[in-house]
Amino acid sequence: MYCCEQMSDLSDRDLVRIGPMHSLGDGRILTEIDTEYHLRFGEARPSYVGLNYCPFCGRALSRELWNREKKK
Numbered sequence: 001m002y003c004c005e006q007m008s009d010l011s012d013r014d015l016v017r018i019g020p021m022h023s024l025g026d027g028r029i030l031t032e033i034d035t036e037y038h039l040r041f042g043e044a045r046p047s048y049v050g051l052n053y054c055p056f057c058g059r060a061l062s063r064e065l066w067n068r069e070k071k072k
C-alpha cells in the first residue's frame with residue numbers, strides 16, 4: 001500500500017491521505033490528478049494536492065501515469 005517508509009510515515013502523521021478521491025470530502029482538492037495519494041494541508045478544512053510521483057522514492061502513484069505506461 002505504501003511505496004516506501006517515508007510515505008508510510010507521512011500517512012501516520014496525517015500529512016498524506018491515501019484513498020479514493022471521494023473520501024476526501026472534508027476538504028478541497030486543488031489538483032485534477034487521478035490519484036489516490038494526496039498531500040494534506042490545514043486542519044479544519046484541509047486542502048489536498050494530488051501526487052503523480054512519490055517525492056521520496058519517485059514511484060509513479062497516479063492512475064494517469066499508470067495508464068500512460070500501459071500504452072507504451
Ligand SMILES: [Zn+2]
Pocket residue numbers: 003004005007054055056057058059
Ligand atoms: Zn515512496
